[in-house]
Amino acid sequence: MTDETTSRVHTTAPVRLARQIRGLSDRAVAWIFIAPTIFLLLAINIFPLIWTIRLSLTNYRANRTSADLEWVGLRNYQRILNDPDIWNSMQATAHFLLWTLVLQVLIGFTLAYLINKKFRGNDMWTTIIVLPMMLSPAVVGNFWTFLYQPQIGLFNYVVGFLTGADPSSFSMIGDVALAPWSIVIVDTWMWTPFVMLICLAGLRSIPDSIYEAAECDRASKWRQFWTITIPMALPFLMLAVLFRGIENFKMFDLVVQLTGGGPGSITELTSINLKREAFEKWRTGYASAYAVILFVTVFGLASIYVKALNKVKER
CATH class of the missing domain: 1.10.3720.10 (MetI-like)
Structure with a gap:
């Protein structure tokens, strides 16, 4: 590839990318910026909460990970109350x-x-x-x-x-x-x-x-x-x-x-x-x-x- 061809590729690529971005709607651009934040919130907040709710319905013990996991339902909640x-x-x-x-x-x-x-x-x-x-x-x-x-x-x-x-x-x-x-x-x-x-x-x-x-x-x-x-x-x-x-x-x-x-x-x-x-x-x-x-x-x-x-x- 000659130097002239390389320069054409480098100059046309940003132009194509800019045209693609211009073709997106405001809603799509907004989702592009918001998506990483939503992913972090799901990973840091929502997933641990769902996992905690799941564990609350079992007899799981963190110091006995090899023990059989028993599904106890709402029994833990009844004992607490x-x-x-x-x-x-x-x-x-x-x-x-x-x-x-x-x-x-x-x-x-x-x-x-x-x-x-x-x-x-x-x-x-x-x-x-x-x-x-x-x-x-x-x-x-x-x-x-x-x-x-x-x-x-x-x-x-x-x-x-x-x-x-x-x-x-x-x-x-x-x-x-x-x-x-x-x-x-x-x-x-x-x-x-x-x-x-x-x-x-x-x-x-x-x-x-x-x-x-x-x-x-x-x-x-x-x-x-x-x-x-x-x-x-x-x-x-x-x-x-x-x-x-x-x-x-x-x-x-x-x-x-x-x-x-x-x-x-x-x-x-x-x-x-x-x-x-x-x-x-x-x-x-x-x-x-x-x-x-x-x-x-x-x-x-x-x-x-x-x-x-x-x-x-x-x-």
């Missing part, structure tokens, strides 16, 4: 969810409301408040475990003083009544800045002209807060609750770092219980059914919540 330990972990998770969401929303919105007021050092204080959420949960867990230790833990001295306990031997994470609250405190300290940032975005999206019109109508600051600030910032508040609710329902690493799931089962959340069934007892089929139940619970509650959020946005 009738297991009192499962319901205790659900109750512990609900307690953790409720108080972390309440505290984080109240404190986060308060901080956002204060920071939204322009004052000297505004940016510096915002950066300082946001620092905890930049840390790794493992680092936070070890740091707060040190604070909860007897003799040197600051919280132990405060709680010991209030309850009359000896600070040299008292530990919040070792007390049955206070261990859940020790986790709530740490999670609130770490993730309240996240809620604050979302609330701050909501507050700064409110036009100043609305407040100016309310002042012209002689509305008090308190009335402006309840009739303008809260209603217009409510979708952002609900969005923060949705994000933190989903994340806290899956909470695992921070609890393990602080308490290891103890004392007893008082801090054994659903994620810790699921890990124990799957990787300590090696009941993979049972754990798969447990995971499916948790997924359906979160998905159902989140769907209902999103519908309520959309209704609030439409107002």
Whole structure:
């Protein structure tokens, strides 16, 4: 092949390719770009979910791959729903969810409301408040475990003083009544800045002209807060609750770092219980059914919540 022929091939090939692309419809071009993403979603999300549902209907054990696989149907689901330990972990998770969401929303919105007021050092204080959420949960867990230790833990001295306990031997994470609250405190300290940032975005999206019109109508600051600030910032508040609710329902690493799931089962959340069934007892089929139940619970509650959020946005 001569140099002239080679140059013709190189020049005509892109032209032919361009003509072929031009002949495609917009829908076909869109599918060409979307297809890799859809394939990744199917491979990473949908296929593992289908495989988990399949395993949940069997007695499969990951440490006994050579054993005969028995089809048990819905027996795993029945055992889970009738297991009192499962319901205790659900109750512990609900307690953790409720108080972390309440505290984080109240404190986060308060901080956002204060920071939204322009004052000297505004940016510096915002950066300082946001620092905890930049840390790794493992680092936070070890740091707060040190604070909860007897003799040197600051919280132990405060709680010991209030309850009359000896600070040299008292530990919040070792007390049955206070261990859940020790986790709530740490999670609130770490993730309240996240809620604050979302609330701050909501507050700064409110036009100043609305407040100016309310002042012209002689509305008090308190009335402006309840009739303008809260209603217009409510979708952002609900969005923060949705994000933190989903994340806290899956909470695992921070609890393990602080308490290891103890004392007893008082801090054994659903994620810790699921890990124990799957990787300590090696009941993979049972754990798969447990995971499916948790997924359906979160998905159902989140769907209902999103519908309520959309209704609030439409107002």
